[in-house]
Amino acid sequence: MGCIFCQIAAGETPAEILHKDKSVIAIRDISPQAPVHVLVMPVAHIDSLASLGDGEVDLVGHVFEVVNEIARREGIVATGYRVAVNSGQEGGQVVGHLHFHLLGGRQLSGQLG
Numbered sequence: 660m661g662c663i664f665c666q667i668a669a670g671e672t673p674a675e676i677l678h679k680d681k682s683v684i685a686i687r688d689i690s691p692q693a694p695v696h697v698l699v700m701p702v703a704h705i706d707s708l709a710s711l712g713d714g715e716v717d718l719v720g721h722v723f724e725v726v727n728e729i730a731r732r733e734g735i736v737a738t739g740y741r742v743a744v745n746s747g748q749e750g751g752q753v754v755g756h757l758h759f760h761l762l763g764g765r766q767l768s769g770q771l772g
């Protein structure tokens with residue numbers, strides 16, 4: 660209810676969808692921080708990394724398969740890319756639906772935070 664990423668997954672709010680299957684969806688970030696900035700996430704609503712349940716290891720594994728598939732498609736495998744997850748307020752999480760940022764296409768800072 661009121662979750663922007665659930666609304667996108669349900670087709671109720673538009674987004675550039677790069678991948679969608681039963682369990683994982685990938686969309687282009689609306690405010691990209693790099694030439695490639697894609698959000699890969701479970702279709703099902705999970706609040707954050709911290710609330711990932713037992714038995715969701717396969718789901719996370721599939722998220723990373725999709726990350727790699729999109730990195731290949733976007734042509735950033737050779738140059739390199741970063742996957743980041745923000746969890747909770749001090750982690751910088753703004754949208755409360757677990758998502759993995761795929762960033763690439765420019766030299767990323769060596770610093771985190």
Ligand code: 5GP
Nearest residue numbers: 663674686687688689690745751752753754
């Ligand atoms: P967080 O800070 O929660 O890890 O990241 C949330 C990300 O979602 C931000 O990079 C932000 O630009 C992106 N975002 C927020 N609202 C929307 C939206 O409606 N559509 C898309 N495609 N991205 C969004």
Ligand code: ZN
Nearest residue numbers: 662665704756
């Ligand atoms: Zn949601």
